[in-house]
Amino acid sequence: MARAVTTRRKTIAxxxxxxxxxxxxxxxxxxxxxxxxxxPEAIAGISLVPxxxxxxxxxxxxxxxxxxxxxxSVIMAVGSTILALIVAVPAAWSMAFxxxxxxxxxxxxxxxxxxMPAVGVLVxxxxxxxxxxxxxxxxxxxIVLTLVNLPIVxxxxxxxxxxxxxxxxxxxRMDGASLWNEIVYVLTPMAxxxxxxxxxxxxxxxxxxxxxxxRLTAAQAAPLTAxxxxxSSPQGLFWAKLSAASTLAIAPILIMGWFSQKQLVRGLTFGxxx
Amino acid sequence: MPLLLxxxxxxxxxxxxxxxxxxxxxxxxxxxxxxxxxxxxxRAMMAPAVILLLIWMIxxxxxxxxxxxxxxxxxxxxxxxxAGWLNYEFxxxxxxxxxxxxxxxxxxxxxxxxxxxxxxxxALLLDQPIWGQGIVRILVISPxxxxxxxxxxxxxxxxxxxxxxxxxxxxRFLGLQPVDxxxxxxxxxxxxxxxxxxxxxxxxxxxxxxxxxxxxQQEAAEMDGANALQSFxxxxxxxxxxxxxxxxxxxxxxxxxxxxEILVTTNGGPGYATTxxxxxxxxxxxxxxxxxxxxxxxxxxxxxxxxxxIFLMRAVGKNLER
Numbered sequence: 324m325a326r327a328v329t330t331r332r333k334t335i336a337x338x339x340x341x342x343x344x345x346x347x348x349x350x351x352x353x354x355x356x357x358x359x360x361x362x363p364e365a366i367a368g369i370s371l372v373p374x375x376x377x378x379x380x381x382x383x384x385x386x387x388x389x390x391x392x393x394x395x396s397v398i399m400a401v402g403s404t405i406l407a408l409i410v411a412v413p414a415a416w417s418m419a420f421x422x423x424x425x426x427x428x429x430x431x432x433x434x435x436x437x438x439m440p441a442v443g444v445l446v447x448x449x450x451x452x453x454x455x456x457x458x459x460x461x462x463x464x465x466i467v468l469t470l471v472n473l474p475i476v477x478x479x480x481x482x483x484x485x486x487x488x489x490x491x492x493x494x495x496r497m498d499g500a501s502l503w504n505e506i507v508y509v510l511t512p513m514a515x516x517x518x519x520x521x522x523x524x525x526x527x528x529x530x531x532x533x534x535x536x537x538r539l540t541a542a543q544a545a546p547l548t549a550x551x552x553x554x555s556s557p558q559g560l561f562w563a564k565l566s567a568a569s570t571l572a573i574a575p576i577l578i579m580g581w582f583s584q585k586q587l588v589r590g591l592t593f594g595x596x597x
Numbered sequence: 598m599p600l601l602l603x604x605x606x607x608x609x610x611x612x613x614x615x616x617x618x619x620x621x622x623x624x625x626x627x628x629x630x631x632x633x634x635x636x637x638x639x640r641a642m643m644a645p646a647v648i649l650l651l652i653w654m655i656x657x658x659x660x661x662x663x664x665x666x667x668x669x670x671x672x673x674x675x676x677x678x679x680a681g682w683l684n685y686e687f688x689x690x691x692x693x694x695x696x697x698x699x700x701x702x703x704x705x706x707x708x709x710x711x712x713x714x715x716x717x718x719x720a721l722l723l724d725q726p727i728w729g730q731g732i733v734r735i736l737v738i739s740p741x742x743x744x745x746x747x748x749x750x751x752x753x754x755x756x757x758x759x760x761x762x763x764x765x766x767x768x769r770f771l772g773l774q775p776v777d778x779x780x781x782x783x784x785x786x787x788x789x790x791x792x793x794x795x796x797x798x799x800x801x802x803x804x805x806x807x808x809x810x811x812x813x814q815q816e817a818a819e820m821d822g823a824n825a826l827q828s829f830x831x832x833x834x835x836x837x838x839x840x841x842x843x844x845x846x847x848x849x850x851x852x853x854x855x856x857x858e859i860l861v862t863t864n865g866g867p868g869y870a871t872t873x874x875x876x877x878x879x880x881x882x883x884x885x886x887x888x889x890x891x892x893x894x895x896x897x898x899x900x901x902x903x904x905x906x907i908f909l910m911r912a913v914g915k916n917l918e919r
Binding site: 333334336337339340341342344345347348349350351353354357366368369408411413414415416417418420421423429431432433434435436437438439440441442443444445446447448449450451470473474477527531532533534537538547548549552554555562565566569572573576577579580582584586587588591592594596 | 624635638639640643645646647649650653654656657658660661664719722723725726727728729732733734735736737738739740741742744746747748750751752754755756760761763764766767777795796797798801802805806815819826839840847850853854856857860861862864874875879882883888891892894895896898899901902903905906910
């Protein structure tokens with residue numbers, strides 16, 4: 324009897340959950356489906372069965388040179404992440420392992436820079452970029468993305484490093500491990516998962532950043548965010564092509580995101596929810 | 598905890614003698630040196646991050662404040678002079694300013710309502726034993742990873758388009774008149790899109806918090822005859838309070854700055870119907886070339902964000918003390 328009730332309850336919960344999940348996921352699913360339709364098909368009403376053409380993908384590449392913004396996105400997201408890690412790993416390391424009275428204040432202050440709205444510094448940054456020739460360059464935008472995400476990177480690394488038990492270091496020392504051995508054999512293996520998670524989340528954030536990437540770039544350095552935004556003033560039939568470009572733009576990050584759900588929670592709540 | 602123990606051991610190897618007092622004195626002297634050394638090393642390791650963020654924060658922000666007191670228009674750059682509070686006066690007395698403040702609040706409050714209430718319900722559902730939980734989670738979390746321009750364009754064109762959108766198809770199927778969402782309910786449409794992007798975030802955070810809820814407590818409550826609603830109200834909700842706070846505060850920070858979604862859907866219109874403060878500053882700066890006015894708006898935006906930030910810092914700071 325109890326078992327029947329449980330099974331029934333599970334069935335209802337499952338049906339409800341799948342229905343809601345389908346509705347939430349539908350716009351993404353529909354985008355992917357539409358990307359395999361022809362343009363007349365795309366506006367012909369709901370249909371979940373495309374004719375299966377790859378024409379849109381070919382056209383997006385040949386007519387609008389999709390490869391360039393894609394590479395810009397890759398270079399900027401990965402580049403800014405690596406730069407941020409180079410700066411943040413030592414900082415988070417020292418904060419986690421030799422904290423002082425002011426460590427907490429410094430962390431808090433770093434977080435506060437993240438609160439600063441981008442429009443608050445839009446004008447000066449735009450003028451600085453214009454005057455130094457950094458407007459519409461990969462370098463300029465990589466620097467901005469590095470700085471924008473640096474506080475999150477430091478915070479996330481800090482919450483990971485803080486969990487490495489100090490006793491392990493002491494034990495290694497007791498066993499006569501040299502500093503080098505200590506770093507290579509004890510600390511690195513324990514720190515790598517945290518660094519990898521941070522890297523993953525930061526690439527996602529940098530890839531999707533849509534204020535600076537749109538405002539500070541034009542034809543040369545525009546990443547996918549700016550490229551897709553340029554579809555907002557279309558001529559003629561373009562939905563299938565928009566879908567193809569969109570699918571390509573979100574697919575890599577979507578897949579990375581699926582693997583980093585836990586890290587996402589931790590990174591975006593600054594360790595407040597784990 | 599000293600970071601570089603082997604290093605300081607070389608520097609301050611205490612001469613061990615039978616006299617215990619001497620030994621401990623030397624050791625403590627060595628310790629002091631070590632601490633000092635560790636500290637300066639720690640400072641050196643922190644320096645690049647701190648200096649970079651300091652520059653990033655102070656230089657542009659002080660420039661914004663400086664420009665906000667200047668008459669400076671890019672169309673007439675030679676004519677730059679001190680403006681006093683004039684830029685603020687113009688910005689604040691512009692009807693568009695108050696409309697944009699209203700829109701900003703509507704977006705923040707509207708999206709928060711949808712995502713927090715929806716997130717709690719969805720998290721409760723996903724916390725149940727269901728078949729295919731992993732896949733359901735993946736589907737639900739997905740919108741968060743969609744870049745804002747894609748999310749906005751897909752919704753605008755393929756879902757909410759009055760002629761060919763999915764909503765219009767459904768309306769016709771039901772025998773109703775299709776709605777021109779962005780013309781008739783522009784702000785609501787925008788809120789819907791932004792809520793779609795943030796619902797996964799709220800759900801994921803709340804679900805994570807829910808999964809750390811003590812099952813035994815729940816069982817005990819059920820044994821004592823608490824019904825589902827009671828146990829939700831007195832047990833689950835208090836447990837979620839902290840996560841809800843975090844969700845509200847973090848989302849607020851991002852929702853105050855909604856930009857790309859507005860740019861690609863309505864461009865702030867019709868009129869100023871979907872212009873929030875961030876978008877108004879952008880309009881003033883890069884469409885009217887009014888550097889002074891836009892800077893004044895930027896300063897106001899910073900002040901508003903800081904008010905929210907103070908609350909967020911407190912919530913996160915508490916966690917640090919634990």
